[in-house]
Amino acid sequence: MEVKEAIEKAKKNDQMAFNFLLDTFWNDVYGFQLKRTENENDAEDISIQTFSKAFDKIDTYDDNYVFKTWLIAISKNIHIDLLRKRKSSITSTTAHDDENEFYNIVDESPSPEDKLITEQNLAKLLRDIKKLKPHYQEIINLRYFQELSYKEISEQLQEPINNVKVKLLRAKKLLAEIITKK
Numbered sequence: 001m002e003v004k005e006a007i008e009k010a011k012k013n014d015q016m017a018f019n020f021l022l023d024t025f026w027n028d029v030y031g032f033q034l035k036r037t038e039n040e041n042d043a044e045d046i047s048i049q050t051f052s053k054a055f056d057k058i059d060t061y062d063d064n065y066v067f068k069t070w071l072i073a074i075s076k077n078i079h080i081d082l083l084r085k086r087k088s089s090i091t092s093t094t095a096h097d098d099e100n101e102f103y104n105i106v107d108e109s110p111s112p113e114d115k116l117i118t119e120q121n122l123a124k125l126l127r128d129i130k131k132l133k134p135h136y137q138e139i140i141n142l143r144y145f146q147e148l149s150y151k152e153i154s155e156q157l158q159e160p161i162n163n164v165k166v167k168l169l170r171a172k173k174l175l176a177e178i179i180t181k182k
Helices: 003-011 015-037 042-057 067-089 112-129 134-145 150-157 162-182
Strands: 091-099 100-107
Touching: 003 015, 015 042, 015 091, 042 067, 042 134, 042 162, 112 134, 112 162, 134 150, 134 162, 150 162
Parallel strands: none
Antiparallel strands: 091 100
């Protein structure tokens, strides 16, 4: 399969085309992010978000541009957004008193009310997860509740890592659709 053919099939929601595109361009996007972030976990997370966003918006892809360049641009923007988000969440002020420096760091630990809301939200989330097909439930459970790495999930399910990543992307997308329909 060629890239242009895969893109056309992906626009028609062909799962094999999505897998082909992921396999073809994963190393390019991941390598790009690894150089930028110098952190394997961040590079992997951003790469996954890149493909998720690209696959969601594949209909908007303009074939006048190189597909790899389009993916890298999406990836770069996700990384920039992540950096902005991190920068804005760090709130510390300094006060100079003689030679001592004091930092006021915001206490972000949850209050009892926050804990109750979190428990209620978790119960709702679990109900929504049960609406997914069993293989999607399983992959979400392995990744987010058992906190297994992609490699560990791949070994447990006896599937290639890229298939695990695509299944997880699909599961998250379907779960988001279930949640937003409420």
